[in-house]
Amino acid sequence: MDSLRKKRYAPGSAWRQNLSRFWSGAIYWDVDMAEYCTFKVGGKAEALVVATGRTELESLMHWLRENGVSWQVIGRGSNILVQSAGFNGVIIILGGRFGAIDPVDDPGTEGQEVKVRVGAGCSVAHLVGWCARRHLRGIEFLVGIPGSIGGVVCMNAGAWGSEIGERVVTVTCIGQEGVTRTLAREQLDFSYRRLQLNKGSLADSIIVEVVLRLHPGTGEEIRAQCREYMNRRRAKQPMGAASAGSFFKNPSGDSAGRLIDAAGLKGLRRGDAMVSSRHANFIVNTGQATADDIVALMKEVQQKVYLHSGVMLEPEVHLL
Ligand SMILES: Cc1cc2nc3c(=O)[nH]c(=O)nc-3n(C[C@H](O)[C@H](O)[C@H](O)COP(=O)(O)OP(=O)(O)OC[C@H]3O[C@@H](n4cnc5c(N)ncnc54)[C@H](O)[C@@H]3O)c2cc1C
Known part of the structure; x- marks a missing residue:
């Protein structure tokens, strides 16, 4: 968040003036979203705010609805692309208390579950490290995923045969009407790179907190597992390149990377955007690519x- 530079207030639409009267925190206007996503490219967002607590986020949600202003919450921007035309509305980032981690239970003995409450703004890297230091197992597969907990749960992120949905006990979110609700596991429907509700919709909600189910292990086994997963990533992925990870979802029973490779598309370019020659399902920004x-x-x-194999790939990356 340090990289945020407060932008000149841009007069114009009435909601902008109303928002600056309503919101006591900083508002960043006409923000270049390249700074906020791992593709390192993207159009501008009209406004960006950092919410640091539940009460202010509840009232912001209510205000946005009352004023008919579009909004989008983002985490670490590792699975989004803001298109060149930009985002008309308010981008919300969770900071402050939303980064907290609190144990719900005392550390258990071998085999016993331990519940941990995690703010949606917490980074995956921080949570994985926190758990490793407390000898808590269950989320090592997340190592190397550059997201936030809100983003990971919204995407049901996974790797190496595990998904975060398997670890979720409850999800707390704030809806468009500004009301906080906690959803139990039975109310949630986790599927491949997707979280939905069994009844109703999460589309207009912001995840603010998640309770995860972990279990005790030893520091040595946790570190060894994380090392192994990182080594696998280094061997397969274009580490350090500006990307959003796997661009397309794997179609049922196949892999998007295999299909792209089989179509001979590794190295295919549009400007500085390129299909990685290391991992065909990564589109990388090799320098000055635009979102277009x-x-x-x-x-x-x-x-x-599609022409090569008859399969229409579906993007995993969310285009805003
Ligand atoms: C190098 C690299 C490797 C990757 N490896 C993997 C991998 O192995 N497995 C995998 O699954 N993914 C992987 N990803 C993709 C990405 O990291 C995950 O999808 C991650 O979960 C996105 O988290 P984020 O915080 O960056 O979300 P963002 O990209 O900011 O947002 C993604 C979506 O989640 C929504 N969202 C974010 N926060 C919230 C919230 N608090 N409440 C409601 N909705 C929210 C956004 O609106 C958006 O629709 C990788 C990405 C990169 C760049």
Whole structure:
């Protein structure tokens, strides 16, 4: 958040003036979203605010609804692309208390579950390290995923045969009407890279807190597991390149990377956007790619894979 520079207030639409009267925290106007996503590229957002506590976020949600202003919450921006036309509305980032981790139970003995309450703004890296230091097992598979807990749960992120949904006990979220509710596991429907409600919708809600189910292990086994997963990533993925990880979802029973590779698309470029030659399901920004370049490359890959194999790939990355 340090990189935020407060922008000049841009007069114009009435909601902008109303928002600056209503919101006591900083508002950043006409923000270049390249700074907030791992693709390192993206259009501008009209406004960006950092919410630091539940009460202020509840009232912000209520205000946005009352004023008919579009909004989007983001975590670490590792699975989004803001298109070149930009985002008309308010981008919300969770800071402050939303980064907290609190044990719900005392550390258990071998085999016993331990519940941990995690703020949605907490980074995966911080949570994995926190758990490793307390010898808590169960989320090592997340190591190397550069997201926030809110983003990981919203995406039901996973790797190496595990998904975060398997660990979730409750999800607390704030809806558009500004009301906080806690949803039990039975009310949640986790599927491949997706979280939905069994009844109703989460589409207009912000996840603010998650309780995870972990179990005790030893520091040595946790560190060894994390090392192994990181080594696997280093061997397969274009580490350090600006990307959003796997661009497309794997179709049922197949892998998007295999299909893209089989269509001969490794190295395919649009401007500085390129299909990684290391991992075909990664689109990388090799320098000065625009969001339009990435979207054009995405469409070309979809078309060519469809012609080659008859499969229409679905993006995993959320286009805003
Ligand atoms: C190098 C690299 C490797 C990756 N490896 C993996 C991997 O192995 N497995 C995997 O599953 N993914 C992987 N990803 C993709 C990405 O890291 C995950 O999808 C991650 O969960 C996104 O988290 P985020 O906080 O960055 O979310 P963002 O990208 O900021 O947002 C993603 C979506 O989640 C929503 N969202 C974010 N926070 C909240 C919230 N608090 N409440 C409600 N909705 C919210 C956003 O609105 C958006 O729709 C990788 C990405 C990169 C760049």
